[in-house]
Every structure is written in C-alpha cells, then in structure tokens.
Amino acid sequence: MVALSDLLDDVVADVDALFVFSPSSSYYEQFEDESLDTPVVVVAPENTVDAAEYIELPLEFDNVRDRIRFGIEGAMGNGVVEEDDVVACNVAVFGGDHDAVIRVRVTEEMRSGIYDLFANSRADPSVIRDVFEVAIELGKKGQKGKPVGALFVVGDAGKVMNKSRPLSYNPFEKSHVHVGDPIVNVMLKEFSRLDGAFIISDSGKIVSAYRYLEPAAEGVDIPKGLGARHMAGAAITRDTNSTTIVLSESDGLVRAFKGGKMILEIDPEDY
Numbered sequence: 001m002v003a004l005s006d007l008l009d010d011v012v013a014d015v016d017a018l019f020v021f022s023p024s025s026s027y028y029e030q031f032e033d034e035s036l037d038t039p040v041v042v043v044a045p046e047n048t049v050d051a052a053e054y055i056e057l058p059l060e061f062d063n064v065r066d067r068i069r070f071g072i073e074g075a076m077g078n079g080v081v082e083e084d085d086v087v088a089c090n091v092a093v094f095g096g097d098h099d100a101v102i103r104v105r106v107t108e109e110m111r112s113g114i115y116d117l118f119a120n121s122r123a124d125p126s127v128i129r130d131v132f133e134v135a136i137e138l139g140k141k142g143q144k145g146k147p148v149g150a151l152f153v154v155g156d157a158g159k160v161m162n163k164s165r166p167l168s169y170n171p172f173e174k175s176h177v178h179v180g181d182p183i184v185n186v187m188l189k190e191f192s193r194l195d196g197a198f199i200i201s202d203s204g205k206i207v208s209a210y211r212y213l214e215p216a217a218e219g220v221d222i223p224k225g226l227g228a229r230h231m232a233g234a235a236i237t238r239d240t241n242s243t244t245i246v247l248s249e250s251d252g253l254v255r256a257f258k259g260g261k262m263i264l265e266i267d268p269e270d271y
C-alpha cells in the first residue's frame with residue numbers, strides 16, 4: 001500500500017535543482033531554509049524575493065511546458081544546470097497557488113534559442129512572442145493550404161527602414177496597427193504572399209510591409225543552403241539592433257537571427 005505522499009517523493013527524489021516559478025515572498029521563505037541541500041532557482045518576471053539563482057521570465061507563458069522549458073533554458077545558459085541534470089519544477093498550472101511539481105530531465109534539445117530570443121532582444125518580449133506566433137501559425141497552416149515564406153524584422157525600425165527600400169506601396173503607411181491584434185494577424189498572413197519583409201517597431205507597430213532589405217552581408221555566417229531571404233534576414237540583424245524571425249517556404253522551418261547569427265531553428269509542427 002502506498003501513501004499518497006510517496007508519489008511526490010518519487011517526483012522529487014535525487015533532483016539536482018528545484019525550480020520555483022513566480023513565488024510570493026511568503027511562499028519562497030520556506031525554501032530559504034539552509035537545511036534544504038538542493039539549489040533553488042527562481043523563475044519569475046521580477047526577482048522580488050531576492051533569490052540568489054534567478055531567471056527572468058519576460059512573459060507569462062500560459063503553456064506550462066513552454067514556461068518550464070524557458071526557465072530551464074535560461075538556467076542552462078547561466079550554467080546553473082546542465083544536460084542530464086534532473087530538476088523538479090514547482091508551478092501554478094491553474095493560476096494562483098502553486099499546485100504542481102513536475103520532474104524534468106534537462107536535455108541539450110532544450111537549448112532551442114528561445115530564451116535568447118526573448119530575453120536579449122531590444123523589442124518588447126510580448127512583441128517578439130506575437131510575431132513568433134504568427135510565424136509558427138503560418139508555418140503550420142500555410143496560406144490557403146500552400147506553404148509560404150515570411151520575413152519579419154522586429155525592433156530598431158528606423159534604422160531598418162534606412163537599410164531597406166520599398167518594393168511596392170506600403171499597405172501600413174497611415175495605419176497604426178500593432179502585432180497581436182487579431183485583425184492584424186490576418187493581415188500579416190494575407191500579405192505574407194507578397195515579396196519582401198515586414199518591419200515592426202520595438203513596441204509592435206507595423207511600420208511597413210514589402211521592404212527589400214539591403215544590409216551589408218559581410219561577416220554574416222549562417223548555415224549553408226539558406227537563400228536570399230535568410231541571408232538578408234540575418235545580415236540586417238548585424239547592421240541594426242533588430243531581431244528577425246523567418247519562415248522558410250522551402251523547408252517550413254522558423255528561424256530567428258540576432259547579431260548576424262542564427263539563434264533559433266524550430267519546426268512549427270513540433271511547437
């Protein structure tokens with residue numbers, strides 16, 4: 001006969017670290033006890049509890065898997081955990097109080113680049129997320145069932161505009177629309193059939209569609225086999241402080257670039 005608490009014992013047995021997501025001060029206090037010999041990592045929008053090991057969560061991922069993956073990836077980047085560590089994650093799945101402990105093995109695949117994409121971009125994290133979600137959705141569904149490609153340049157829009165030229169009239173010229181508005185997502189998907197790039201400001205305003213990017217491509221090092229869209233998308237992030245999110249029409253993958261380098265490559269179907 002097992003006691004119910006045995007189930008929990010198994011979940012937390014021999015873990016290398018405990019991740020506590022967005023704890024209140026009073027909740028966190030119980031982990032500060034020196035007798036707990038497991039390192040505690042706090043993952044939260046702000047380090048209000050003054051945790052020694054802290055990972056910033058720039059947005060509340062509603063999906064718990066995403067939230068956990070993000071925290072672990074951040075901790076891998078800081079060297080707090082490494083491949084094959086086993087961690088316990090204390091989260092609130094249904095909002096409010098912490099209601100679950102989830103056991104996770106850290107794998108190298110968790111280092112997807114998502115953490116870097118959100119935490120170290122100049123644009124607002126929620127803007128990055130909204131654009132990323134449009135790209136993922138477009139990648140999953142295509143445009144009227146056909147695969148489409150798209151190139152989104154996010155952040156540092158003034159400079160990006162200076163390093164590009166219009167291919168056609170700008171449908172967003174006089175509008176004040178932002179990514180994340182449902183109607184805008186429909187527009188972005190519709191316009192993705194057209195050539196060129198979308199330019200989006202730090203705060204999410206859609207500045208232009210149809211831009212032909214003309215960055216200097218020297219010093220840009222991206223995987224061989226990627227074409228002009230990806231080269232331009234990578235190079236503009238070296239020339240400016242932007243981040244780009246690129247959906248490939250030919251292989252269906254979503255990639256992100258920053259500082260002239262690819263920081264993320266994912267299959268929308270896995271996301």
Ligand SMILES: Nc1ncnc2c1ncn2[C@@H]1O[C@H](COP(=O)(O)OP(=O)(O)OP(=O)(O)O)[C@@H](O)[C@H]1O
Nearest residue numbers: 149195196197212213227228229230232248249250
């Ligand atoms: N400098 C650029 N600025 C903006 N858009 C570009 C630029 N170069 C190419 N594109 C866009 O990318 C499209 C596809 O070009 P290309 O096939 O060379 O890129 P790719 O990297 O192979 O992308 P995909 O994997 O989607 O085919 C072009 O039709 C054009 O709309």
Ligand SMILES: [Mn+2]
Nearest residue numbers: 227228249250
């Ligand atoms: Mn191509």
